[in-house]
Amino acid sequence: MPELADVEGFRRVIDSVAGSEIRRVEVLDAGVVHNVSARRLESSMRGHRLGKAVRTGKWLVVPTDGPALIFHFGMTGSLKWIDDKSERHRHDRVVFVTNHGELRYRDQRKLQGVFVAKDAHAIGGIVGRLGPDALDIGASDFRSRLETKRSSIKSAMMDQRRLAGLGNLLTDEILWRAHIHPAKTTKAIDDGQWRALHRASQSVLHTAARAGHTPRGPRWLSGVRSDDDARCPRCGAGLKRTKVAGRTAVWCPVCQRPATS
DNA sequence: CGTGTTGTTCAGTT
DNA sequence: TAACTGAACAACAC
Numbered sequence: 375m376p377e378l379a380d381v382e383g384f385r386r387v388i389d390s391v392a393g394s395e396i397r398r399v400e401v402l403d404a405g406v407v408h409n410v411s412a413r414r415l416e417s418s419m420r421g422h423r424l425g426k427a428v429r430t431g432k433w434l435v436v437p438t439d440g441p442a443l444i445f446h447f448g449m450t451g452s453l454k455w456i457d458d459k460s461e462r463h464r465h466d467r468v469v470f471v472t473n474h475g476e477l478r479y480r481d482q483r484k485l486q487g488v489f490v491a492k493d494a495h496a497i498g499g500i501v502g503r504l505g506p507d508a509l510d511i512g513a514s515d516f517r518s519r520l521e522t523k524r525s526s527i528k529s530a531m532m533d534q535r536r537l538a539g540l541g542n543l544l545t546d547e548i549l550w551r552a553h554i555h556p557a558k559t560t561k562a563i564d565d566g567q568w569r570a571l572h573r574a575s576q577s578v579l580h581t582a583a584r585a586g587h588t589p590r591g592p593r594w595l596s597g598v599r600s601d602d603d604a605r606c607p608r609c610g611a612g613l614k615r616t617k618v619a620g621r622t623a624v625w626c627p628v629c630q631r632p633a634t635s
Numbered sequence: 636c637g638t639g640t641t642g643t644t645c646a647g648t649t
Numbered sequence: 650t651a652a653c654t655g656a657a658c659a660a661c662a663c
Contacts, residue, residue, distance in 0.1 A: 375641050405659085432642075449642050450660080465660090483659050485642060502643095525652065534643085543641045588641080596641090620654075622639085 375587070376447035378508055378539030378579060381432050383586025384445070384453040387477075388427035388436055391455055394472035395423045396438070403467040406479065406487030409500060418490060419443065419470070424477075428494065431508070431538025433501050437494040444500055448485030454478045508539040509579045513572040521560045521568075528556035529619035539579075542621045543588050543596050548574045550595045550606075555630045556623040557616070599624040 376384075396419050401412035410418070422440035429435075434453075436443040445453065454463075457475030468488055470477040479488055491497045505519060519537060523530040530536055531545045540548070549556050551574035554567055563571070582588045590597040595613075598604045604613040606626035614627050 377641060380641080446642085448659095449640065451642095482661070483640090483642095485658060485660095523652085529652085532642095541641050621641095 375449070376432055376451055377541035377544045377588065378429075378431060379544065379582035379585065380452075380587050381429050381434055381447065381539075382509075382583040384434055384447070385427045385429045386586065387453050387455050388424060388434070391472070391474060391477070392424050392426050394474045394477075396420055396470050396472050398471040400469040400471065401467075402462070402469065403484070405484050406467040406481055408487050408489050410490045415468075415488070415490060424472070425494075429507070430501070431504050431534055432541070433497075433504070433538075435491075435494050435497055442491045442494040442497065444489040444491055444497055445479065446486035446489075448481065448483060448487070450483045451479065451481035451486060454480055503535050504538040505534065505536045506538065508537040508575065509583055510576075511537065513569065516572045516575065517568045521563070523560060525560060526557045526618055527554060527560050527563060527571075528621075528623055530560050532619060532621070542623075543599070544578065544582065546599065546624050547582075547588060547595050548578050550624075550626060550630060551578055553629050555632050556618045556625055557632070595624060 399416040399419050401407055401415060404412045407415050418441050422438035425437035427434055427436045432446060434445040455475055455477055463480055465480050465482045466478045467481050468479040489500045491500060520530045523533060523536060528545055531540050552571040554571060588596045593607055595607065598607055606613055606629060609626065609628050611626055611628040613624050615622055615624055
């Protein structure tokens with residue numbers, strides 16, 4: 375699930391409970407706690423208040439009046455705020471019990487998880503080299519960061535060092551909206567297509583970020599991409615599935631004509 | 636028992 | 650160097 379839009383949703387979960395004081399940390403599965411021990415996570419966070427979260431790409435940094443919490447959600451992670459007595463979910467891995475409710479890091483596959491940094495500025499060694507967030511990047515920046523990678527456009531868009539936040543679904547959605555084939559080489563994209571791509575990116579990302587997830591509506595590729603016999607929401611053609619940049623790309627053979635040369 | 640999965644990283648290769 | 654491929658991580662559905 376978690377790409378830019380989903381993590382934006384998690385950011386707002388944190389924002390809505392900023393100020394809550396962590397009373398206890400329950401590490402139910404230490405496999406998701408990455409750069410500190412479970413014991414250290416508990417002792418370093420106890421008694422501190424959650425601040426406003428900052429998202430960059432798929433990373434979420436949560437400052438406190440002590441150390442900062444850092445989350446990456448891999449493919450199946452999420453953050454849940456529970457203010458009633460709901461049962462723990464079998465995939466709840468870390469629970470931050472506060473004075474107002476519980477913040478739960480839930481994750482089936484445990485590919486990423488929870489990190490701790492001295493403060494919100496000391497995240498360099500954890501997050502690595504990230505490009506600017508894909509939301510609200512300007513058209514010329516967008517283009518120059520992508521076109522210098524000689525690869526398929528899909529590969530460039532998913533490269534977190536160029537633009538941060540786009541994953542497999544959002545990338546396919548944007549390319550579909552812009553009528554560009556996912557395997558098209560960056561250097562084969564013309565001026566008009568770069569403009570269309572940027573415009574589609576902003577449109578998709580703003581809507582998805584506002585929703586807190588990539589919409590699955592009838593006008594969205596994401597709404598049909600998993601269907602058997604999936605059809606293009608725009609023209610009705612049968613959608614194609616091919617491997618591009620190591621991932622399954624879903625695209626419309628009519629709206630996104632494959633490269634001819 | 637295979638195959639696939641909304642992410643990232645690393646070793647090996649081109 | 651740049652980019653690609655496959656594997657690995659882990660868990661589950663089909």
